[in-house]
Amino acid sequence: MxxxxxxxxxxxxxxVEDYLKSVxxxxxxxxxxxxxxxxxxLEVAPPSVSGMMKRLSExxxxxxxxxxxVQLTPQGRRAALQMIRRHxxxxxxxxxxxxxxxxxxxxxxxxxxxxxxEKLIERMADALGExxxxxxxxxxxxxxxxxxxxxxxxxxxxxxxxSVILQEVDDEHPERLHYLAEQxxxxxxxxxxxxxxxxxxxxxxxxxxxxxRVVGQELGLLLFCRPTDGE
Amino acid sequence: MxxxxxxxxxxxxxxVEDYLKSVxxxxxxxxxxxxxxxxxxLEVAPPSVSGMMKRLSExxxxxxxxxxxVQLTPQGRRAALQMIRRHxxxxxxxxxxxxxxxxxxxxxxxxxxxxxxEKLIERMADALGExxxxxxxxxxxxxxxxxxxxxxxxxxxxxxxxSVILQEVDDEHPERLHYLAEQxxxxxxxxxxxxxxxxxxxxxxxxxxxxxRVVGQELGLLLFCRPTDGE
DNA sequence: TTTGATAATTAGGCTAGCCTAATACCCTGT
DNA sequence: ACAGGGTATTAGGCTAGCCTAATTATCAAA
Numbered sequence: 001m002x003x004x005x006x007x008x009x010x011x012x013x014x015x016v017e018d019y020l021k022s023v024x025x026x027x028x029x030x031x032x033x034x035x036x037x038x039x040x041x042l043e044v045a046p047p048s049v050s051g052m053m054k055r056l057s058e059x060x061x062x063x064x065x066x067x068x069x070v071q072l073t074p075q076g077r078r079a080a081l082q083m084i085r086r087h088x089x090x091x092x093x094x095x096x097x098x099x100x101x102x103x104x105x106x107x108x109x110x111x112x113x114x115x116x117x118e119k120l121i122e123r124m125a126d127a128l129g130e131x132x133x134x135x136x137x138x139x140x141x142x143x144x145x146x147x148x149x150x151x152x153x154x155x156x157x158x159x160x161x162x163s164v165i166l167q168e169v170d171d172e173h174p175e176r177l178h179y180l181a182e183q184x185x186x187x188x189x190x191x192x193x194x195x196x197x198x199x200x201x202x203x204x205x206x207x208x209x210x211x212x213r214v215v216g217q218e219l220g221l222l223l224f225c226r227p228t229d230g231e
Numbered sequence: 232m233x234x235x236x237x238x239x240x241x242x243x244x245x246x247v248e249d250y251l252k253s254v255x256x257x258x259x260x261x262x263x264x265x266x267x268x269x270x271x272x273l274e275v276a277p278p279s280v281s282g283m284m285k286r287l288s289e290x291x292x293x294x295x296x297x298x299x300x301v302q303l304t305p306q307g308r309r310a311a312l313q314m315i316r317r318h319x320x321x322x323x324x325x326x327x328x329x330x331x332x333x334x335x336x337x338x339x340x341x342x343x344x345x346x347x348x349e350k351l352i353e354r355m356a357d358a359l360g361e362x363x364x365x366x367x368x369x370x371x372x373x374x375x376x377x378x379x380x381x382x383x384x385x386x387x388x389x390x391x392x393x394s395v396i397l398q399e400v401d402d403e404h405p406e407r408l409h410y411l412a413e414q415x416x417x418x419x420x421x422x423x424x425x426x427x428x429x430x431x432x433x434x435x436x437x438x439x440x441x442x443x444r445v446v447g448q449e450l451g452l453l454l455f456c457r458p459t460d461g462e
Numbered sequence: 463t464t465t466g467a468t469a470a471t472t473a474g475g476c477t478a479g480c481c482t483a484a485t486a487c488c489c490t491g492t
Numbered sequence: 493a494c495a496g497g498g499t500a501t502t503a504g505g506c507t508a509g510c511c512t513a514a515t516t517a518t519c520a521a522a
Contacts, residue, residue: 015479035500048480050501055478067487067500095329098354108348116345117339123329246509264471279510281471286508298470298517465522473514479507486501492494 007140014114016040017083019052023062024080032069078145085141086113086121088134091171093124095135102181103174136177137168137187139225153227155203156191156220157173163192165227176219177218185211185223245345246290248314249273250283254293254303255311263300309376316372317344317352319365322402324355326366333366333412334405367408368399368418368455379408382459386434387451389424395456396421414444416454
């Protein structure tokens with residue numbers, strides 16, 4: 001029998017925490033996370049991923065189907081959600097309490113999330129009033145490990161003629177986030193989808209203030225929206 | 232010739248940062264830091280220290296006199312002071328802004344100091360109003376790398392009959408700090424040294440409110456005081 | 463001056479994580 | 493049914509940091 005369960009679980013290393021987060025994100029739509037996708041996300045070589053997957057499945061954090069991919073076990077999912085909570089609480093705290101720009105908090109949180117205690121995160125969450133979303137609109141898992149799963153559609157594929165609320169934007173790349181802030185494309189804004197150019201062309205939207213924005217397909221794929229029925 | 236100077240200096244590892252801090256503390260009274268003292272402080276085996284000392288002197292952060300000990304180079308001192316600034320600003324922030332107990336902040340800061348950016352530390356320092364002392368009374372180096380050097384005497388060796396201001400207490404061991412707080416022995420308090428028992432016995436002090444405290448020698452050696460002339 | 467205790471260093475090994483090169487597997491298109 | 497391209501894994505190596513055991517240096521006391 002395998003010794004997948006250990007009573008005094010050793011603390012996870014930074015690397016392990018990063019791998020778990022990646023697997024979580026890559027499997028959030030269901031299915032398996034592939035070796036090459038994980039490698040690309042973490043910027044390591046595929047054999048490094050294979051090696052780590054072996055170790056993680058031995059410790060019971062993931063389920064590995066060779067040549068297919070991996071999924072999180074309940075234990076792995078719990079750890080991943082804890083990391084994501086840390087990350088998003090940190091991003092929220094840095095923007096709200098220390099005046100950080102929303103473009104800069106991601107990389108800062110990326111380092112801090114491996115060093116903060118549970119206690120510190122809960123103090124920050126408390127100071128913020130237990131926020132439910134981070135500055136980029138991403139839902140923050142609860143301390144108990146529950147996360148809201150919304151059915152969002154990217155702006156690049158939203159129905160032309162319909163209305164959407166911009167809910168969440170990708171949190172990487174400061175320049176992109178600065179641009180979005182300049183354009184007033186921030187979480188919560190209501191947009192009417194006016195038209196979309198063919199051949200993966202840009203989407204044209206109108207804000208409530210009547211101004212319009214032209215959003216290229218690449219950017220549009222990173223803007224997650226909730227369709228609204230009302231005009 | 233050796234290549235002690237590299238233009239694009241690689242970021243220091245956590246370990247290196249810890250070694251530099253240790254050497255700084257062990258040489259603060261002048262002289263050399265010995266291998267065994269460093270090993271004891273970092274809780275590693277002496278040969279680990281020898282190995283690291285070799286690497287650090289190759290990168291120009293310390294000066295190593297074999298079989299004697301080590302000292303920081305100006306570059307190493309700068310790096311050490313930066314770490315100490317981080318540590319003390321973090322301790323201050325956690326107590327002032329997030330309601331942490333002064334006994335708990337040391338271990339939290341010990342982990343965070345390796346993960347915070349310069350920018351974050353400066354934001355915290357700003358939010359605190361550029362504090363000059365941390366919660367345990369230790370002076371905080373400036374961002375430029377200057378630190379106040381006070382001539383302090385431990386309570387265990389303060390002149391009997393004289394008065395002192397308790398300036399700084401060791402920041403480790405939460406229980407000890409809790410005890411000190413209970414006893415009202417916190418930085419800033421004025422104490423009159425009433426008597427001291429022989430054979431490394433306790434020191435008896437009187438606070439301004441007239442109450443007295445009996446402080447054993449071991450504890451007294453960790454309470455750093457500034458003698459005052461006035462009654 | 464020699465000896466012996468103590469401290470420092472060298473020798474040699476281990477793990478976590480990464481890498482490249484070589485090999486094995488899977489699946490799609492013919 | 494199988495050949496080939498692409499993906500995954502295995503093999504083998506490297507570095508940082510740690511360890512223990514063996515060796516060497518230093519210094520004080522006889």
